Amino acid sequence: MNRESGEPVFLVGLELPGRGIWTPKDNLAELSELAESAGARVCGQTLLRVRRPNPALLIGTGQAEEVVAEAARLRAQAIVFDAELQPRQQRNLERRARRKILDRTALILDVFARHAGSAEGKLQVARAQIDYLLPRLSDLWVQFSRTGGGIGTRGPGETQIERDRRELRARLSALDRQIERLRSRRSIARAQRAEAGLTVALVGYTNAGKTSLHAALCGDADPGEPRMFATLDPKVRRAELPGGQLALLIDTVGFINRLPPRLVAAFRATLEEVESADAIVHVADVSSPHLSEKVETVVATLEDLGLGDKPSVLALNKADRLLPGEGPPVPGGLLVSARTGVGLDLLREAIGRAAAADWQKFVVQIPYRNGALLERIRSGGRIARLHYSGDRVLVQGSGPPALLSLLRQYATKESLGV
Secondary structure: OOHHHOEEEEEEEEEOOOOOOOOHHHHHHHHHHHHHHOOEEEEEEEEEEOOOOEOOOEOOHHHHHHHHHHHHHOOOOEEEEOOOOOHHHHHHHHHHHOOEEEOHHHHHHHHHHHHOOOHHHHHHHHHHHHHHHHHHHHHHHHHHHHHHOOOOOOOHHHHHHHHHHHHHHHHHHHHHHHHHHHHHHHHHHHHHHHHHOEEEEEEEEOOOOHHHHHHHHHOOOOOOOOOOOOOOOOEEEEEEOHHHOEEEEEEOOOEOOOOOHHHHHHHHHHHHHHHHOOEEEEEEEOOOOOHHHHHHHHHHHHHHOOOOOOOEEEEEEOHHHOOOOOOOOOOOOEEOOOOOOOOHHHHHHHHHHHHOOOOEEEEEEEEOOOHHHHHHHHHHOEEEEEEEEOOEEEEEEEEOHHHHHHHHHHEEEEEEOO
């Protein structure tokens, strides 16, 4: 992307109470990355300290005047705030600035809209955009609804807002129906994948190199251009683990600090894939100066989603950027490089161990004619012993719950799940 050709925007970073582990400067730097990912060109920025948020403007009146003056001097077409603005605050700021006012949520939605590729991804982003617009619709029309003025009268704006609300809610309902149909199809596909072998989800902070690592593990020569939220829709590829074991690796959308709750719905396709996975590979950019903060953000997000107990592996990607002899800066992490291939074999072994954390042992007798099931055991589980007798094969091994459910009818007296 040519950064000189994008729409010029002015960024406003905020030092607010209770912002967590990230510094205001770090938050502003990430906002700049988001703006560029949305196709904008950052022409200027400022960092403001706000002791007590102003209900009308979020920032102080004097601060607002300074922001407006600087944005006008730089000829910015929009001002982007690193916060979630209330509809009233956004309207008041737009009145003062006479140019577009965007908040962090709107910016992330713009990035999502640019990167959504699948039908479901586009539908979910469209739904999130309408959900964002609805509460702002009331504030947008409030000035017009007052024009009727008298007791018992109805202003023209009130009639229009009711019409707009009906149209948007009808659109929401239609989107929900389409998304649910696609979700049902994806659920069937996910169940079929579970029968085919292990499933492993790659998660991580956005721009950590997940997509590149996914491509390297799966033998894909073209991982695509590195960028924020490059993978909004889950991508599934087959990879071979040590011992010939097969696994389906799922590349998921990157997480981000302070993800607005209303945007979690846009992650639903990804979250369901992570929920159903046998294990998680947490990919982190080891060269990032904010490595620990990003790792903590992803861990906290997984815990908030109830996925903190999943078997996981921490893959510290981009190890080729470290100094020679430099060790893992995070305890328990594996140094890997999607670009050079360093550490990938160790990572495959770690993935196999993590995915097998909840496996159970089994002893089954399979008829010779059911060779497909034996191959299914080879690819999706581990065989410790084979014994051929008559028209059957005695198989002793271990595997995930999905595999054991297929083998239950062939269990011997030595039991299944011993």
